[in-house]
Amino acid sequence: GQKPQVTKARKSIAQFKLREGMPIGAHTTLRGDRMWEFVDRLITLALPRIRDFRGLSPKQFDGQGNYTFGLTEQVMFHEIDPDKIDRVRGMDITIVTTATNDDEGRSLLRRLGFPFKED
Known part of the structure; x- marks a missing residue:
């Protein structure tokens, strides 16, 4: 609904210090x-x-x-x-x-x- 959904990383990327499953953003539909x-x-x-x-x-x-x-x-x-x-x-x-x-x-x-x- 109208609550933010957390977007998580699908893959780990070492250059960005990113691990799979880490929260990287949010989206919502108004x-x-x-x-x-x-x-x-x-x-x-x-x-x-x-x-x-x-x-x-x-x-x-x-x-x-x-x-x-x-x-x-x-x-x-x-x-x-x-x-x-x-x-x-x-x-x-x-x-x-x-x-x-x-x-x-x-x-x-x-x-x-x-x-x-x-x-």
């Missing part, structure tokens, strides 16, 4: 009110706080109308206390839409207020 609240906070508060932000790339659609983008740090969310962060961690965000192609998805997200770069 739906309903929590999803809309997150999207609203992302568009109105978090994205404008990114340094040198010039808009999201309009080319990161997957061919089925879904959009994925990455953030390099989590400090743009004001709910996160910077004093409690041990190191900078990024995140990938995937917006899954009911659109059937990239143009429909781009149009939908643009109307929702996503700030895309102009081509």
Whole structure:
């Protein structure tokens, strides 16, 4: 549901000091009110706080109308206390839409207020 799932390493990689089964990340799926609240906070508060932000790339659609983008740090969310962060961690965000192609998805997200770069 809407609780984070811990992602664990599938294989050990010595160069990264990584052992099989070690927690390496987390993922969650937001739906309903929590999803809309997150999207609203992302568009109105978090994205404008990114340094040198010039808009999201309009080319990161997957061919089925879904959009994925990455953030390099989590400090743009004001709910996160910077004093409690041990190191900078990024995140990938995937917006899954009911659109059937990239143009429909781009149009939908643009109307929702996503700030895309102009081509």
